[in-house]
Amino acid sequence: MNTFDIVIEICGSAGEGTISAGEILARFMSSQGYEIMSFDSYPAEIRGFGKCVAHTRVNLNPIYSPGKYADVLIALNDKHAISQLGFLKPDGILIYDNQPASFHEEDQSVAGMAEPGVTLYGIPLTQLAHEAAGNSRGRNMVSLGAMACLMEIPKDDFVTAIQNRYASKKQIIIDNNIDSFVLGYNWTGENIKKIDEYSFKGTEPAPPEDKLIINGNQSVARAAIDSNISFYAGYPITPATKIMEIMGKELPKTGGIMLQTEDEISAIGAVIGAGFGGKRAMTATSGPGFSLMTEFTGLAVMSEIPAVIVNSMRGGPCTGLPTKTEQSDFNIAVAGGHGDAPRIVLAPVDTTDCYEATALAFYLAEKYQTLVVLLLDFFLSNSIRNIDVPKPINPSFLSANIAPEPDQLNGYQRYRITGSGISPRTIPGTPDGMYFSTGLEHDENGRPAYDSDTHEKMTRKRFVKHGNALDEAPDVVISGDDGDLDIGVISWGSSAGAAREAVDAARAEGIKAASFSSIMISPFPEEKLKVFADRCNTLLVPELNFTGQFADFIINFLQRPVVKLNFVTGLPMASEDILEKMRELR
Amino acid sequence: MASNDHYVIAGNGPAGNAALNTLRKNDPESRITIISDESVGFYSKPRLCSYISGRIEEDELFIHEDLSFDNTRLRLGQHIQSIDPDQKIIFLSHMEKINYTKLIIASGSKPSPSPYMTQFMPYLKSITDFHEAKTHKQCIHDAQQFLVLGGDLVGFKFIDMLISMGKAATLILYPQAFWPFVLDSDMVDRITASLEPKGIRIMVNDRIQSIQDADGGYQVATLNHARNEIEEHYCDQVFAFSGMTPNIDFACKKGFDIDHGILVNEYLRTRFQDVYACGSCAQIFNPILKVYQTTIGWTNAETQGEIAALNLLGANQVTRLAPQKYFDLEGVKIKTSWWDDTDENPNPDGDF
Ligand SMILES: Cc1cc2nc3c(=O)[nH]c(=O)nc-3n(C[C@H](O)[C@H](O)[C@H](O)COP(=O)(O)OP(=O)(O)OC[C@H]3O[C@@H](n4cnc5c(N)ncnc54)[C@H](O)[C@@H]3O)c2cc1C
Numbered sequence: 001m002n003t004f005d006i007v008i009e010i011c012g013s014a015g016e017g018t019i020s021a022g023e024i025l026a027r028f029m030s031s032q033g034y035e036i037m038s039f040d041s042y043p044a045e046i047r048g049f050g051k052c053v054a055h056t057r058v059n060l061n062p063i064y065s066p067g068k069y070a071d072v073l074i075a076l077n078d079k080h081a082i083s084q085l086g087f088l089k090p091d092g093i094l095i096y097d098n099q100p101a102s103f104h105e106e107d108q109s110v111a112g113m114a115e116p117g118v119t120l121y122g123i124p125l126t127q128l129a130h131e132a133a134g135n136s137r138g139r140n141m142v143s144l145g146a147m148a149c150l151m152e153i154p155k156d157d158f159v160t161a162i163q164n165r166y167a168s169k170k171q172i173i174i175d176n177n178i179d180s181f182v183l184g185y186n187w188t189g190e191n192i193k194k195i196d197e198y199s200f201k202g203t204e205p206a207p208p209e210d211k212l213i214i215n216g217n218q219s220v221a222r223a224a225i226d227s228n229i230s231f232y233a234g235y236p237i238t239p240a241t242k243i244m245e246i247m248g249k250e251l252p253k254t255g256g257i258m259l260q261t262e263d264e265i266s267a268i269g270a271v272i273g274a275g276f277g278g279k280r281a282m283t284a285t286s287g288p289g290f291s292l293m294t295e296f297t298g299l300a301v302m303s304e305i306p307a308v309i310v311n312s313m314r315g316g317p318c319t320g321l322p323t324k325t326e327q328s329d330f331n332i333a334v335a336g337g338h339g340d341a342p343r344i345v346l347a348p349v350d351t352t353d354c355y356e357a358t359a360l361a362f363y364l365a366e367k368y369q370t371l372v373v374l375l376l377d378f379f380l381s382n383s384i385r386n387i388d389v390p391k392p393i394n395p396s397f398l399s400a401n402i403a404p405e406p407d408q409l410n411g412y413q414r415y416r417i418t419g420s421g422i423s424p425r426t427i428p429g430t431p432d433g434m435y436f437s438t439g440l441e442h443d444e445n446g447r448p449a450y451d452s453d454t455h456e457k458m459t460r461k462r463f464v465k466h467g468n469a470l471d472e473a474p475d476v477v478i479s480g481d482d483g484d485l486d487i488g489v490i491s492w493g494s495s496a497g498a499a500r501e502a503v504d505a506a507r508a509e510g511i512k513a514a515s516f517s518s519i520m521i522s523p524f525p526e527e528k529l530k531v532f533a534d535r536c537n538t539l540l541v542p543e544l545n546f547t548g549q550f551a552d553f554i555i556n557f558l559q560r561p562v563v564k565l566n567f568v569t570g571l572p573m574a575s576e577d578i579l580e581k582m583r584e585l586r
Numbered sequence: 587m588a589s590n591d592h593y594v595i596a597g598n599g600p601a602g603n604a605a606l607n608t609l610r611k612n613d614p615e616s617r618i619t620i621i622s623d624e625s626v627g628f629y630s631k632p633r634l635c636s637y638i639s640g641r642i643e644e645d646e647l648f649i650h651e652d653l654s655f656d657n658t659r660l661r662l663g664q665h666i667q668s669i670d671p672d673q674k675i676i677f678l679s680h681m682e683k684i685n686y687t688k689l690i691i692a693s694g695s696k697p698s699p700s701p702y703m704t705q706f707m708p709y710l711k712s713i714t715d716f717h718e719a720k721t722h723k724q725c726i727h728d729a730q731q732f733l734v735l736g737g738d739l740v741g742f743k744f745i746d747m748l749i750s751m752g753k754a755a756t757l758i759l760y761p762q763a764f765w766p767f768v769l770d771s772d773m774v775d776r777i778t779a780s781l782e783p784k785g786i787r788i789m790v791n792d793r794i795q796s797i798q799d800a801d802g803g804y805q806v807a808t809l810n811h812a813r814n815e816i817e818e819h820y821c822d823q824v825f826a827f828s829g830m831t832p833n834i835d836f837a838c839k840k841g842f843d844i845d846h847g848i849l850v851n852e853y854l855r856t857r858f859q860d861v862y863a864c865g866s867c868a869q870i871f872n873p874i875l876k877v878y879q880t881t882i883g884w885t886n887a888e889t890q891g892e893i894a895a896l897n898l899l900g901a902n903q904v905t906r907l908a909p910q911k912y913f914d915l916e917g918v919k920i921k922t923s924w925w926d927d928t929d930e931n932p933n934p935d936g937d938f
Contacts (some may be wrong), residue, residue, distance in 0.1 A: 104681055105682075106684050109681065111682070121662065195625060195721075
């Protein structure tokens, strides 16, 4: 197999064009036929000069995780880049500004702090940016030019990518960016002796296909629109705000409404209201907002109203780490709130899954008349990938409400006990289909009833319905060796990609291993996991929370110990870390 | 008790490393920074030809540097732009200032191309450091026919390497401009007698008139002044070796006494109290001859690095040259103390 794998990071201060340079780089690579995964991290503060990192992994083959260490670090800001040096490979490349406005004091320069083994390329970024465009704004483009030249990437194709990125801007902006890039490229070619071995020359990516360059949030929003959602209510919160922004733009085009509420409690209230009214509706939030919503989630479960909540997890508790990734809302998503409140939880693994899981969420919410929580995280929400254009949504997913047959309207019982647990549901306004809907325990007619018999019956009904949703679960993904295994890696959400890559690497080292993941988290495909676990000598569960919330969840029904591997660094799961643990366990 | 001193060593060759080890041994608490503008660690230049020919692997070039001390820092790929000895500040070209309390300059030497060659520079390759050796290794293996402008001892090592690899070469010698000593006609005759049977053609004093790309190689025209004849040669590669000169650009503007190299007294001290220079960048006062002399060779660099460090720590040792011994230049026995006639690992145990 043709292998080529490179991670390029651009590190700067907010406002230095770090993220847009990263975006251009990712789009360019995709346009050339490379597989990409890119991910930005930025400060929580909206104003100020915090650290921004645009991280892009480029590969010839499909990739599942962002790669922990960079091969190339472009430093636009010395102070921030110094703290990023720990993520540069020992034989990596550092491209830095060698003509800052004044001398750095000792140990304040990124070039000075680089470890032996790193190849340093000093480029007068600021000076060249001034030369190209009369100000220093184009430093990011100069640095891209320098990098492209050093990596032996053809100049003209890259220029087209810059042109496309700024196509909607004034000509002067396009020209300045291109001039800065070209000057960086040419200057480097003329003045720098390349002494490293990194190069794109001869990598021969597949001919570029019609790919969608999209992050998790965009994928969710697109699927929601394609699922004929007509109402979105929300309150802005990192990392979910982008979904709301897209809804604000796109929903009115299809006659839908985006409502910005005063807080998350209102948002979920409005979504449940719209669901009651028969509309497909959703909200998107993060941990702090989800905490506020928990009381209302019980209403959706109890009154059996479809509702979809996207929770893009960030570091918690409380307002926590707004711009860092974590998987610590597992417990609250699966079991948060009071009472026995079964809800469906889906955790997509990658950007393609985000699309498919969202379409599934609306279908399940409508069919099973309940709350569906889609668990994303900061990394999945923001990481950009070039994916195949998603398959059109299965038409049966678009209209899933089980309405009563005309004869069932005679003496209509909204909460009738059925074998499946699903009671035919009328939309308000259906003649003879009126009913009471309440958050109180109720009988089959929807009237409040507190006797033990009713509570037991209705609780069971809700759980039967929830259990049956398992039939609709997407296939679990098992990747790796057949037969008996030394190690089985069980993971969920965005960590599953890293697990899969770690398993591939471990197998190459002779460890018999496979990975297991399921998008459906609640209800969980327990039997399938048990069959997998029976093949494994050791079970390893990597996840991004401190206590191993998912691990504890599966230990419950596996009834055997697992090895937990937990990180709360705020960074995406790294296949390198899982592989290291696997080596230790072999 | 940790000393407040910050010793900086400018250069990571044998002189710099001998100084490092001496400082480490005698003042273990001090903070030491060693700076090199090469991107790789300490290696043996004498072994570069063996590495190119494939006799040794890349990792066999490198000499173990003990950097396990917390307070020792190696800065690689960092170029010294200038030094301000009054303020005791080193300015690096990536625009960082480093303060030192005491400094040892061990920046070695660099090629000194003869002025007439400058116009042909784009065609001429050389072997002066690891990077060049690595870059040119493949093309040397691929090439069959070489033209070598042989103006120095390294050029002869290169010729030996070509012979060992079964390559054909024409060597143009410039006896009067040879480095580090002039070749007399007797020496030239003996060298010719030794090399020609091994397939090396020797030309003396011929000048290059033109070099042009041709068929993946080069068409070179040379002029023999004595016979007033122009000769055309085809070769796959042209290499030039034209001697070395102290590598001291960074010291030129800042008050150091400079002739070819940085002038130091017999204790290797520059005119600044806390600044020493050693190895092939230094020009050392010879109290007997009352002249300043540059020295070359691995062993001299090592010896001087050690003495510079001891003196910096307060000793008063007079520098000495490596003991004289015979060294063989293509059958010509030369008694010298400049050059260790070996490409064996100069530090086989990794222990200085
Ligand atoms: C191919 C080859 C073969 C040789 N064979 C032999 C042999 O067989 N026997 C023998 O005795 N000698 C041989 N020599 C010569 C020998 O290697 C040198 O005499 C010796 O290395 C000199 O040591 P030094 O420490 O003074 O300088 P060097 O070894 O040249 O080291 C100088 C150091 O200073 C650093 N430096 C220079 N300028 C700057 C700056 N501005 N900023 C930062 N760092 C800087 C360089 O990066 C380097 O680390 C050979 C040389 C070559 C090139």
